[in-house]
Amino acid sequence: MKKLILFIIFFGITSTGFCQLKSRSFEEVDSLQQIQKRKIIVFIHTDWCQFCQRMKSTTFKNQEIIGKLNSEFYFIDLNAEEKRDILFNNQVFKYQPSGNNVGVHELALQLGTMNNHIVYPVLCVLNEKKEIILQYNNYLSPKDFKILLEKLKE
Numbered sequence: 001m002k003k004l005i006l007f008i009i010f011f012g013i014t015s016t017g018f019c020q021l022k023s024r025s026f027e028e029v030d031s032l033q034q035i036q037k038r039k040i041i042v043f044i045h046t047d048w049c050q051f052c053q054r055m056k057s058t059t060f061k062n063q064e065i066i067g068k069l070n071s072e073f074y075f076i077d078l079n080a081e082e083k084r085d086i087l088f089n090n091q092v093f094k095y096q097p098s099g100n101n102v103g104v105h106e107l108a109l110q111l112g113t114m115n116n117h118i119v120y121p122v123l124c125v126l127n128e129k130k131e132i133i134l135q136y137n138n139y140l141s142p143k144d145f146k147i148l149l150e151k152l153k154e
Helices: 002-017 026-035 050-057 063-072 106-112 142-153
Strands: 039-045 073-079 086-088 091-093 095-099 102-105 122-126 132-136
Touching: 026 073, 026 086, 039 050, 039 106, 063 073, 063 142, 073 106, 091 106, 095 106, 102 106, 106 122, 106 132
Parallel strands: 039 073
Antiparallel strands: 039 122, 086 091, 095 102, 122 132
16 A cells, blocks of 8 residues: 555656656647647757756746646747758758857747847747747746746737
8 A cells, every 4th residue: 555655656746747848840840830820939049058058957947837838839949059951931941150160050040130140048939820929038037937928828
């Protein structure tokens, strides 16, 4: 009996406490939109950006945020230095080198550029027609991100 109770407690913790954020690919979202229309949230970041890493370890680990993103939006995690070609909206976007092992992806520039430059992290929100409806380039705490998600549902 004791083992059964421990098993139920462990199962309850692992099924609710370790919910994973579902990150989609751009190619995946194209087909998912045909099944269910949702807004797309693109998190554009780099490996060297401290605020990007902080958002990954705080905001995107918050269980309430994970639940909302998984159930109400399509979430895409885009490393701005991604080297693979990405097909999105019937267009191929490529990595653009700018020096030795340095560069930026065209799609990151397309979605994240504000006032002629890009500052990380960037949140780009697209509507169901893949049009940019919001761009935000700053760290968002879990509290502020929840407020943003509520406003995006309207």
